[in-house]
Amino acid sequence: MSFDGSPPLVSLADYERVATEQLGEQAASYIFGGAGEEITLRDNVAAWRRLALLPRMLVGAGRRDPSVELLGVRRPHPVLIAPTAFQRLTHPEAEVATARAAAATSTIMCLSTLASTSPSALADAVPEATRWFQLYVFADRGVTREVVAGAAEHGYEALVVTVDRPVLGVRERELSSQVRSLTVEGVTDAFKSTGAATPADFTAVIDPDLNWSDIERFVAESPLPVLVKGVLTAGDARLALEHGVAGVIVSNHGGRQLDTVLSGADALPAVVDAVGDQLDVLVDGGIRRGTDVIKALALGARAVLVGRPILWGLGLAGAEGVQRVIELLLAEVDNALALMGAPRAGDLDRTMVARAPWG
């Protein structure tokens, strides 16, 4: 893919650069910013680079198989689309374009509660995409129940409950820009019924008192498997296991909540050690390279979620841009499996990754 006769975009970093130039400043501040000094935001990317790979040679790497098992189902590859809010800020086709790219690449898409497209509208528009639903639990549990029921009804296959957002993080780029006064169109009708109209409104209705008992109740009532997203410690991973969830997503919310928390890459091993043999552990944050994906799997993750790069592709070229970003990443995964001497994703293990001496 190339734009305006400029050189082809051959890495996710190329997409980032061009997308940053082309998106307006408001959207860029919202999409790319993080909390505080953005130390965690930067470290999400840097932490993967601080890991060194130890490849094996001469294993016969002519055919590669990146498939993984996720919630008991074999998936063709380990890359998922992370939930991100308000994709209409990035492209007019918003989540519909993203879902089309997901379908084209056999990628699971997580739809955000704060999406610009309602779960039902997306299901109607792209029924062929495999979809999970990311849930913010509202203080109004009635509204919440409606949202969950709607997701199940429209073919979403799992619930991803975000647990690291009792309050909104200190995001200075948003405070400095005027993104807070944006009017958001298209979010779930249920959500709108709370009276919220701006991003700040929407986030204000999320329940700050959510706790593990609530999670246990959700698991019991949910027609869908429940994952919790936002766990960073072994202790919380064990609590997740005790309260019956199907999986945990090691995540710091893309560096947007509390600055100086650990990156996904650095938090992952302790979580895998604690619950990796009993729960599906996924990770997000800073995945920019096929080698990052390989490192996550070698450390014990089942799969990874990718957020901002999807938006870079979406902003540049809608569904085609998202598809190209995913294909580029999957091509790098394939290449890395061959060069690691781990032609099947399942061949990867912890002996193949180490703290880098350059770190």
Place this chain on the structure above:
Amino acid sequence: MSFDGSPPLVSLADYERVATEQLGEQAASYIFGGAGEEITLRDNVAAWRRLALLPRMLVGAGRRDPSVELLGVRRPHPVLIAPTAFQRLTHPEAEVATARAAAATSTIMCLSTLASTSPSALADAVPEATRWFQLYVFADRGVTREVVAGAAEHGYEALVVTVDRPVLGVRERELSSQVRSLTVEGVTDAFKSTGAATPADFTAVIDPDLNWSDIERFVAESPLPVLVKGVLTAGDARLALEHGVAGVIVSNHGGRQLDTVLSGADALPAVVDAVGDQLDVLVDGGIRRGTDVIKALALGARAVLVGRPILWGLGLAGAEGVQRVIELLLAEVDNALALMGAPRAGDLDRTMVARAPWG
């Protein structure tokens, strides 16, 4: 808060930037400079950023309580105003403005011996502020006793004896600028009676031979609880305990005394381990974020003191500027308590903080 139609100031770093631009060079050299290469000055800030946070999720964080117990009294929050000299260099209303902001935010203010406002004048002007008095011990103990008696008489609630200033540090920005020849107005009459007229004069009358026996005598004679400020090692903390003080402030004098000494953040744990269960341990130096405050508490400090940021606010907008700086920091503390899963300040402990992998 915003100045000249420019973007709103949303972090202490914003205040630093604008204050540095607006204050004259003389004041800026005196306020912002440190000793030697300023390695410790920079590390005071950097050391907090080298600590990673390990937050807990789903604890129910809807209501937060930042209150702490200090010298046996519950205080509404853990942020204090550090003593800083000659605030008239920064703003004509000087310590009076600072005290008004302290009162408005329920913050304890430490008045410096080298203040531009005498203890009695400040007490008369802002009786509603909770005030501690920072004491430099003069070679002339008669003058010293007068100063202490005056502080007690005017409602100061604790004595903070600075112990890391037997001689003045090598501060090159001061040597290069002409700040040394500034005439200081308004310092304590007792102090003036020594004949001192310039900052160099004032610092020259401080007793370089102060020792632990002197401290023990002060404690015995003092009508107020005594804290020592400037301790950096476990050994000195134990000596402080043995000589009867009520608390220690882990401090390197804002990086202004001896370059390459440890930051407060790095010196704190050993001091807490040595005496934290018997003395109140406070810390200052480099606190710029709510997350820095949270880290100090998690490492065992009872409270923190903030110096330069107060002066940034003071220089920009007097009492209103100081108040806004404190409120901004307290809002970040509240946010961090919620996102740490430690809604009460007392919920924080050492398992929630670790040396950062990016450090």
Place this chain on the structure above:
Amino acid sequence: MSFDGSPPLVSLADYERVATEQLGEQAASYIFGGAGEEITLRDNVAAWRRLALLPRMLVGAGRRDPSVELLGVRRPHPVLIAPTAFQRLTHPEAEVATARAAAATSTIMCLSTLASTSPSALADAVPEATRWFQLYVFADRGVTREVVAGAAEHGYEALVVTVDRPVLGVRERELSSQVRSLTVEGVTDAFKSTGAATPADFTAVIDPDLNWSDIERFVAESPLPVLVKGVLTAGDARLALEHGVAGVIVSNHGGRQLDTVLSGADALPAVVDAVGDQLDVLVDGGIRRGTDVIKALALGARAVLVGRPILWGLGLAGAEGVQRVIELLLAEVDNALALMGAPRAGDLDRTMVARAPWG
């Protein structure tokens, strides 16, 4: 050596700088680029610099002897010319010029399978050069066997089988430039018979399914000693030993295959520990200084291979440039042996090298 009246070139870094300026962009992209973010490419150089030397004094260093034993033969020094592809991109005299410089400096030259000069043509042109042959194993084993037989017939003294290239690395500078569409002249006739015409074509015919059994068969059939190039772990080094090879070259393919793998300098010690007493262990990647060579030997390598610097010299001044680069490096080796207090290369050992405190 000096160009255009500019200052003399007194280090390999000088050659790099001038060569980068003078070579066209296409060649420079191909020659200097690496895989991915080029983290490993940069670390290949940086890793040697992270090692500190611990020299001994007063050993009598008037006469130095840099000779080493390699495959049972004493060689006058430990520097070899690494195989690099398509040298005609760099200079019209290509491998012939390189071989002349090798002969003039008693340096072993490894000819690449992907050379611009066929093994027979090079042997005819510079019979006096000691030559090894680097082998890419083609999926077509008949072609491969022809290539090997030809190399043996024309006086090549060892086979260096590259094992870290089942597929081509993700090299973005190549993807961005048009080097992929270059037509390559002069490669082995056998290779051409596969129908390949461009670099991408050539690399596409290499067998991605090569495994250790293939290596064992090669060793059994080969009239020449076999080394494997591209091993980075102790496990693979032990497999190499078990399958009968004569030596291993610790290498990451000049940072051109999989980004974030360990540098040669960091991978070497584990390989030496595993097999160093039974196999010749060589290393390449990032050697730019005599001190780098000395560190490799101190860590247990028998010899080092140098790649890009040879091309810098070749590009600037053909055979004379290559010769000057090698002589410069050997002069630094001699100097370092004297200053280390290790006048014979064999005097070097692990006590003389340590992780640098500045690393």
Place this chain on the structure above:
Amino acid sequence: MSFDGSPPLVSLADYERVATEQLGEQAASYIFGGAGEEITLRDNVAAWRRLALLPRMLVGAGRRDPSVELLGVRRPHPVLIAPTAFQRLTHPEAEVATARAAAATSTIMCLSTLASTSPSALADAVPEATRWFQLYVFADRGVTREVVAGAAEHGYEALVVTVDRPVLGVRERELSSQVRSLTVEGVTDAFKSTGAATPADFTAVIDPDLNWSDIERFVAESPLPVLVKGVLTAGDARLALEHGVAGVIVSNHGGRQLDTVLSGADALPAVVDAVGDQLDVLVDGGIRRGTDVIKALALGARAVLVGRPILWGLGLAGAEGVQRVIELLLAEVDNALALMGAPRAGDLDRTMVARAPWG
């Protein structure tokens, strides 16, 4: 001290900056350059900054005593002038000016064998300065013996035998500039009798085969105590002890011999552990601050030597410049002793220094 109405020079870094501007490029290349990539040159300075200080408070620091015992004699302070070659390149009064400053500050001056002033001429010009003589051992031992006898005769109190210079280091700034062809005036007549005329000539007549037996013979024959300069390891320090020397100077020759060897700061502790209770251990390299001196003493050095800063002062203002540099450093030492809570140099110990967390 101030030049051209510019701000006063308040640190050695100020002297470095101004001296670099004012000295011609040739002299600057010779004086300031180091070997190879100049990694060790830079680390000599950086290594002291990687050490953190742990000061003690309230010890009574009104009076400080920086005196140390050196070769059995109490000296008023621990700073020595390191031997540096050809000071006439820096200032026309050369070593005579340096010696005058040494006398004025009670500092021991080490005269270099490669000085621009002969030992006898210096003794005649500045008899009141305490002088040591730095010896390069020539292949011609007769010349060497003459030099030693002359030094003893003219009141030099110790011999400092440089042992890390069997050959000249790879100094690229010298190779690039034309300093090698400089004609040197005024070196020892004995030395001149070898026929040497340029720096390269002079260094060429130094004996590369010097060994520990030679040192033992020197010690036996010498009328003066013998120190060896250039030891970096515990092993060599033990050999020095066994061969009868009076002291060792931990030194890497100002980073001018072999790049990537350890700095004096990092090599010092092992040497002190090995022989510190039996020999005087001194250290040089990168001392720029009073805190650097204090760290060296705390690690067990008896004294430090200062090289380039002396030349900065000399180049800027002859004897007065050197004197000011030494006084500035001694004032910082005094300040640091007070602020460390170690009013006597002998109060310093290893518990007061630690690897810095910012290092």
